[in-house]
Amino acid sequence: MTVATQRIAAHLRSAILGGHIAPGERVRQEDVAQELGASRLPVREALQMLAAEGMIEHEPNKGARVPWLSMREVDVMYKMREQLEPLALSESMPFLTPGDLLRLEEIQDEIEAGVEVEQFLALDREFHLRTYSACGIDHLTSTVTRLWNSTQYYRRAFMHISGPSRRWVVNAEHRLLMDALGRRDEIDAGRFLAGHIRRTRIELNRHPEVFGED
Amino acid sequence: MTVATQRIAAHLRSAILGGHIAPGERVRQEDVAQELGASRLPVREALQMLAAEGMIEHEPNKGARVPWLSMREVDVMYKMREQLEPLALSESMPFLTPGDLLRLEEIQDEIEAGVEVEQFLALDREFHLRTYSACGIDHLTSTVTRLWNSTQYYRRAFMHISGPSRRWVVNAEHRLLMDALGRRDEIDAGRFLAGHIRRTRIELNRHPEVFGED
DNA sequence: GCACCTCCTATTGGATCCAATCCAACCTAC
DNA sequence: GTAGGTTGGATTGGATCCAATAGGAGGTGC
Secondary structure, eight states: OHHHHHHHHHHHHHHHHTTSSOTTOEEOHHHHHHHHTOOHHHHHHHHHHHHHHTSSEEETTTEEEOOOOOHHHHHHHHHHHHHHHHHHHHHHGGGOOHHHHHHHHHHHHHHHTTOOHHHHHHHHHHHHHHHHGGGOOHHHHHHHHHHHHHHHHHHHHHHHHSOHHHHHHHHHHHHHHHHHHHTTOHHHHHHHHHHHHHHHHHHHHTOGGGGTOO | OHHHHHHHHHHHHHHHHTTSSOTTOEEOHHHHHHHHTOOHHHHHHHHHHHHHHTSSEEETTTEEEOOOOOHHHHHHHHHHHHHHHHHHHHHHGGGOOHHHHHHHHHHHHHHHTTOOHHHHHHHHHHHHHHHHHTTOOHHHHHHHHHHHHHHHHHHHHHHHHSOHHHHHHHHHHHHHHHHHHHTTOHHHHHHHHHHHHHHHHHHHHTOGGGGTOO
């Protein structure tokens, strides 16, 4: 199965991450199959994968749709990130190469050059996930990636309503983190990262309108 | 898809958890289909789900097999549990009913009555997962469940080689945890739980033979 | 006019069939 | 005797077909 299935799953993932499929929206097998020039079978398998990843939910005989998340759900998912990402970072840090750090620098430079929301989301995501990727533990990186994937929609909504000061804070925190990484200071890096996530979570809680809960 | 697929996925999960399919062992679609009286199609979808859960791995054109985990992988997965389960407990605690606590008591009584390894594994698993189930956050409970599922084989091997003193320690720690839960003492409960997991992890690291790494 | 029931269509779920790939055994050439 | 190529069986991957279910449109009775 895998070759076509993986391709389709990747396509659907990026369509959801890119906001082309919004929460609540239904995903019909036939549509996806035609769009990608495949039969419904590998589409069904891809949907099964995404369901296991939490990116879509599947009701018997009613099909697949992107799930809505409540504010509490997202809040707890940020708490999970706050617990897991410092661990991922400390497991990854010993294996980060100077080349990796250089790449982080490039990404951050690009962010600070001033980009639109959509590209900011992609770059911010790449920045963080890249710092974890060297850890080599699949269960860990995939769990963290899942948390990023499932909350992307709400992160986007948040970026759209928050002003430029939000960006400045993020940039400063990224620089602090990179500095600690360069010094190989595991303690500082973990502290900055946890604080970065925690502050974002608290900020999010001030905006229930992101979740349609005002 | 869902009705048959879920049934088959559940069957495969319990077969792996029960040790009837060991790491490295191949899972052929046809065999499973015949055993459960279904066609290969829902089996393929179930395998796709389990692959996304990390319980099997899938190589294109070569089929599915239960993956081996290295000692480091399991070590990091225990570190993940150490971070996540106290969170799950604190999110769940406000919603735990007296009936839930009573059920925990029953499970622990049964464990202490003296059970075989296989039943101990099942009861221990139910004990802990039940303390989290009230939190109502799917992403959290399913992540924790995944970590338990994927490490079950190694937990079994460990229980087989460790003596009865190991059981006494676990029992004492469970009682401490239950006591804290009864007092609604979130701090103590989290502390006991984290320590429980951490000590188990350290103990595991003393037995590389569990992973075929001596 | 409103509620309920029936039928019809759109969509998903499952089975069978055929093609592509892999792996191992065997055969040939040197 | 060994290395390398070749062929055949086993298994997975993909497409098409048919069955089952959901949900809405339309009709009928009161």
